[in-house]
Amino acid sequence: MSTKQRKFSIFRYNPNTPEKKPFMQDYVIEEVPGMTIFTALNKIREDLDPSLMFDFVCRAAICGSCAMIINGRPRLACKTLTGDLKGTITLMPLPVFKLIGDLSVDTGTWFRQLQLRTEAWIHTDKKFDPDAVEERMDNRVALEIYEAERCIECGCCIAGCVTANIREDFLGAAGINRVARFMVDPRDERTPQQYFDVIGSDEGAFGCMALMACDDNCPMQLPLQSQLAFVRRKMLAFGLLGK
Amino acid sequence: MMNYTVIVTDVLVAGAGLAGERAAIEAASRGLDVIILSLVPPRRSHSTAAQGGCQASLGNCAMGEGDNTDIHFADTVKGSDWGCDQDVARLFVETVPKAIRQMAHWGVPWSRVVAGRKVLPDGREIEDKKEKEGLITARDFGGTAKWRTCYTADGTGHSMQYTVDSVVIKLGITVHDRTEAISIIHDGETCLGVVARCLRTGELRIYLARATVIATGGYGRLYGASTNAIINEGTGMSIALDTGIVPLGNMEAVQFHPTGMVPVWILITEGARGDGGYLLDKNLHRFMPDYEPVKKELASRDVVSRRMIQHIRKGYGVDSPYGPHLWLDIRHLGAKHINTNLREIKNICMNFNGIDPVKDLIPVRPTQHYSMGGVRTNIDGAAYGLKGLFAVGEAACWDLHGFNRLGGNSLAETIVSGWVVGRKVAEYARDAVLNYSHSLVQGFARKQQERINDLIAGRLGKENVYQIRREMEQTLMDYVGIFRNGPDLQKAVAKFQELHERAQKIGLRSDGKWASPELTTSLRMPGMVRLALCISYGALTRTESRGSHAREDYPKRDDVNWLKRTLAYWKEGADLPELRYEPVKITELPPGDRGYGESSAASTGGNKANGQ
Numbered sequence: 001m002s003t004k005q006r007k008f009s010i011f012r013y014n015p016n017t018p019e020k021k022p023f024m025q026d027y028v029i030e031e032v033p034g035m036t037i038f039t040a041l042n043k044i045r046e047d048l049d050p051s052l053m054f055d056f057v058c059r060a061a062i063c064g065s066c067a068m069i070i071n072g073r074p075r076l077a078c079k080t081l082t083g084d085l086k087g088t089i090t091l092m093p094l095p096v097f098k099l100i101g102d103l104s105v106d107t108g109t110w111f112r113q114l115q116l117r118t119e120a121w122i123h124t125d126k127k128f129d130p131d132a133v134e135e136r137m138d139n140r141v142a143l144e145i146y147e148a149e150r151c152i153e154c155g156c157c158i159a160g161c162v163t164a165n166i167r168e169d170f171l172g173a174a175g176i177n178r179v180a181r182f183m184v185d186p187r188d189e190r191t192p193q194q195y196f197d198v199i200g201s202d203e204g205a206f207g208c209m210a211l212m213a214c215d216d217n218c219p220m221q222l223p224l225q226s227q228l229a230f231v232r233r234k235m236l237a238f239g240l241l242g243k
Numbered sequence: 244m245m246n247y248t249v250i251v252t253d254v255l256v257a258g259a260g261l262a263g264e265r266a267a268i269e270a271a272s273r274g275l276d277v278i279i280l281s282l283v284p285p286r287r288s289h290s291t292a293a294q295g296g297c298q299a300s301l302g303n304c305a306m307g308e309g310d311n312t313d314i315h316f317a318d319t320v321k322g323s324d325w326g327c328d329q330d331v332a333r334l335f336v337e338t339v340p341k342a343i344r345q346m347a348h349w350g351v352p353w354s355r356v357v358a359g360r361k362v363l364p365d366g367r368e369i370e371d372k373k374e375k376e377g378l379i380t381a382r383d384f385g386g387t388a389k390w391r392t393c394y395t396a397d398g399t400g401h402s403m404q405y406t407v408d409s410v411v412i413k414l415g416i417t418v419h420d421r422t423e424a425i426s427i428i429h430d431g432e433t434c435l436g437v438v439a440r441c442l443r444t445g446e447l448r449i450y451l452a453r454a455t456v457i458a459t460g461g462y463g464r465l466y467g468a469s470t471n472a473i474i475n476e477g478t479g480m481s482i483a484l485d486t487g488i489v490p491l492g493n494m495e496a497v498q499f500h501p502t503g504m505v506p507v508w509i510l511i512t513e514g515a516r517g518d519g520g521y522l523l524d525k526n527l528h529r530f531m532p533d534y535e536p537v538k539k540e541l542a543s544r545d546v547v548s549r550r551m552i553q554h555i556r557k558g559y560g561v562d563s564p565y566g567p568h569l570w571l572d573i574r575h576l577g578a579k580h581i582n583t584n585l586r587e588i589k590n591i592c593m594n595f596n597g598i599d600p601v602k603d604l605i606p607v608r609p610t611q612h613y614s615m616g617g618v619r620t621n622i623d624g625a626a627y628g629l630k631g632l633f634a635v636g637e638a639a640c641w642d643l644h645g646f647n648r649l650g651g652n653s654l655a656e657t658i659v660s661g662w663v664v665g666r667k668v669a670e671y672a673r674d675a676v677l678n679y680s681h682s683l684v685q686g687f688a689r690k691q692q693e694r695i696n697d698l699i700a701g702r703l704g705k706e707n708v709y710q711i712r713r714e715m716e717q718t719l720m721d722y723v724g725i726f727r728n729g730p731d732l733q734k735a736v737a738k739f740q741e742l743h744e745r746a747q748k749i750g751l752r753s754d755g756k757w758a759s760p761e762l763t764t765s766l767r768m769p770g771m772v773r774l775a776l777c778i779s780y781g782a783l784t785r786t787e788s789r790g791s792h793a794r795e796d797y798p799k800r801d802d803v804n805w806l807k808r809t810l811a812y813w814k815e816g817a818d819l820p821e822l823r824y825e826p827v828k829i830t831e832l833p834p835g836d837r838g839y840g841e842s843s844a845a846s847t848g849g850n851k852a853n854g855q
Contacts, residue, residue: 014757016444016756016757017757034506034507034595045760045761046709050709050751050752050753050759050760050761051754051759051761052760053758053760057287057288057289057472057473058287058289058291058292058472058473059472059473059507059509060292060507060509060510060595061591061594062291062587063283063286063287063288063289063472064286100421100443101758106421106443107284108285108286108287108420109284109420111284112418115408115409115412116412119413120412121349121350121409122348122349122350122409124348126348128344128348130345132344133378134343134344134347134348134353134378134379135347136355136376137353137355137377138355139354139355139356139357139377139380141352142352142353142354142355142395143352143354143396143583145352146352146396146398149352149395149398149401149402149405150398150401152286185352187348188350
């Protein structure tokens, strides 16, 4: 098996020690076949620099923990093969989110705020009856809900979004998609007015400048562009026609 | 002397996966203040990785017709090889249909019955009835008599976790993520809470509660090749063991999933075989029917994993730089099915192996997957040994799974035990009084601070934590795997004793300040080795084969001597766990034949006696 040396240039900064300014640190390791940024970063930490901070959980592109800026683009590090990247591999933390240290950012707090602001749960007056058979649902509807539910809240759409980078309160594609998920769910009894209140503003569906980097950057290939159009249509129908 | 910040609540839950969050919801909705601690944001928990599904005997789909809780009970007990607690299994099967419907009420988009005739991959024709249309459907999974595994397309765990977390958010339950419980505070009789380390700043904090719930998941990452998320290091089990009075149950019962993808060991869900996938050898021969003519690829996981290794040992494995493997073939299921119901498999294959399962074979080998063992509790989820301490989900040995868990029973356990135990936690916490001495509580935190200081200063030695970790992972892989024997297990125990000593002498190479990742691992390391010792010493001592515990030198199940549960205790300063045993509760179904596997009269093709 052929091997070669790969150079990584990695952002270093610990917000707990602001007197030490951010800098880029270089590391060189041997590239093995099938190497991902996940295996590379662990190798760097274990062999070269045990202080390096980064986040991984599932390492299978399911949990959304490891998004970072890889050679200028927000991507999931666990499924990025080093062999697919040319030259020095530059790693930066996601912008917009609060930095914890080096490549680790606080997406959890940001996304919890998003759920609270969009009230991202089923709103219903029905009481659960443990002895009743479940309510029926057309399988097509179930699949439609699931399509939007697939978002893993990795933050790639937010990090690559111009609006989110300049407006702190913008809900971004993840927020718009989250609302769309509940709009198609017949179990959610919210009125158009209630949806309008959470998403019908410049922080929501109308703040988007339609550059659609989110759609390109989404590692789950969610149809974020059509989700935006769907939510805007609903909001316009409510705004213009009152329904 | 400095005092550590103290945070007081009614109920403290360590772990924000499905079981922990479900228990928290139950306690909070009964009026108690709840704080959840979690290593990661809740929606990053390993529960989200469960793709396949959740067993419940709803009996809605054509192949589930006539299903009921008795059949689910029998499957679960047989799957466990009679190692489970039958009172728990009964409570579980009766509750799970309600729990599934509650999930539907909260928002899980379960896949639904679509009426009409269908032809299965094996040629059988079935018909889903019009009167069942729109009810929750199910797919086939291993070791089950009926199609019983409810699912949401290819992301069951994901949609359940997101839904349960939406209820946590709706109820306003406090979550302290990036916080790790590193020690249980107790006075010898009652659990008072935990010492926790903030993984943002490195700060130590004291959390006190009338009831504390361990919901930290399994220990899969002790093994070098595991399907588990990297956070699954058994932290909650480990701090429970460190009390010296709380035992871990059946730690030698370790599940290997038949289809971890070579070489990254990411799980290919059982849904692949449930939906009709085949296992092939190097000659592209479908070998499972030779060994298991009735259940074929869908015998229980322990059995399929053993048959695969047997077949590889006979020389039928496909050679690769990562050792021999077998093939999983789902090509015949067709692009449409793979791209919807098994899309996650397709993504994983494309992302991590550059192969397309619509036209390519998937390289697979049995891979560590699940911990049947854990913090031993009674049927209420109350841990043995300490009042006010509870455990749920994979972190617990409740004991629903005995020596082998059925696929689809772990997601089901999380929502059932979270519900049932959460109620018991609430009842306990309502009446309990939090009585503690200031100096005792601060002392527990100070002890952890001393460990940290020693590690940073390298006062006790200069051992490299990552080196110890690699040796631990490899030893478990080499000697405590699918097939076990006395001499290998002896070697493992000796090696872990050595590693346990070395783990006390770790010295950091970084400065260890703030949320140092090297410090985080170093604090966990001695506990991880102790868990490895509980697993290997328990396995060495258990001289029989039962479920996932397969001894080559004791190939038969021995109900006369070993129809009992292992309880491992760790006394301070010891270098081995103290093993005690308790009887297994048999109420309805006496030990018998599982209907598949080595003891089954019908399957002589790969019998261990003539196969190896």
